[in-house]
Amino acid sequence: MIKSLLTLILSACFFLSFAQKKDTSVYYVAKSGKMVSTRDSADYFLLVLPMDDKLSTIKEYYKNGAIKLIGNATITGLKFQGAVISFFPNGHKMSIKNYDTGSPTGDLIEYYPNGKFYNKKSYTDEIIESDRELLYKDCNDSTGSVLAENGNGKWIKFDNDFTKVLEKGNIIDGKRDGVWTIAVTDSTGFMDNYRNGALISSQKCFIVNNKFFASVTVNTPPAFPGGIEALYKFLSKNLRYPSKARGNNTQGRVIVNFIVEKDGTLSDMKVIHGIGDGCDEEAVRIMKLSPPWTPAIQNGKPVRVSYTVPIGFQLAN
Secondary structure (H helix, E strand, O other), X not given: OHHHHHXXXXXXXXXXXXXXXXXXXXXXXXXXXXXXXXXXXXXXEEEEEEOOOOEEEEEEXXXXXXXXXXXXXXXXXXXXEEEEEEEOOOOOEEEEEEEEOOEEEEEEEEEOOOOOXXXXXXXXXXXXXXXXXXXEEEEEOXXXXXXXXXXXXXXXXXXXXXXOEEEEEEEEXXXXXXXXXXXXXXXXXXXXXXXXXXXXXXXXXXXXXXXXXXXXXOOEOOEOOOOHHHHHHHHHHHOOOOXXXXXXXXXXXXXXXXXXXXXXXXXXXXXXXXXXXXHHHHHHHHXXXXXXXXOEEEOOEEEOEEEEEEEEEOOOO
C-alpha cells in the first residue's frame, strides 16, 4: 500500500515540485489511494519534506492530525530508505519496517494497539514466490506474555483490527512447523501442515466457536427424523415471528450452523448469517427444540459433522 501510494501520487508531481523549490508538498488522499482536492474530503494527508539531494522525509497523518507514518525516501525512484515507522490512530506505534532502496530488509517489528510488543520477523536473502522470505523470531500476546522467543514457540496472526486470530501454529528455528490453523471466514478455514517452513499438506475444515474441525467426506449425511420434509414441517410449526421483526417488516433467511454429534444430538449452534430484529435468536431457539438427528455415517461408523440449515422468515402480504 505504501509503495503503490508513493508511486501513484508522488511520481506525477514530486519531481516537478522538488525541482522548482525545496518546499514541503502536501497531498490529500482518500482510502482508495486517489488524491482529493481538500483535507475535509480526505481520509489522510501526506507531506513530502525535502532533506537533501538524496533523501526526502515522507510523513502521513490521519484526518484528525495524528501521525500515521514517517520515513525517508530516495529522490530518484521514490524508494523508501531506512526505517519506516507506522502508527495506530491512538498514537501508539504500529510497526517499524526497514528498507534498502525500496526493498524490505532486516527486522520487521510490530506492536499491539495498546502499545505492547507483538512480534519480530527478519527478512532473509532467499526469495520465495517473488517475495523475500521472513523468519519468525519473537511473539507475545497482548498482555506481554511470551509465546515465542528466538525463533521457537507459538505464533499468532491477527486481522487488521486485532479482533480475530487469523492464523496460529508452532515455529521451530524461525520457520512454521506442524499444524497451523488458518481462518478464511468465520466458519471455514484450513489446517495446514508444515515441515521446516515447507507446506506438506492442507485440509479444509469448518470452525465452530473458534474451534477447527477437519472436514470429512461421509457415506451418509446426517438427517432430521423423517427427512427434509419433516424438518420443514417442524420449522413451520414451531416458528414464532418476532414482534419487532413484524413491525419493521424484517424478512429473509437466517442460516444456522451446528454440529450433529455421533449420537445425533446438536451442539455448538450459531448463526452464520442473520437478519436481526429477533429473527436470529428465534432461529436458534427453534433448532434447540429439535429432536436428535440420525448421525452421519463414514465407513460404517457414526461421525460428528457440521451442518447448516436456512430458516426463512416471510410475512404474508
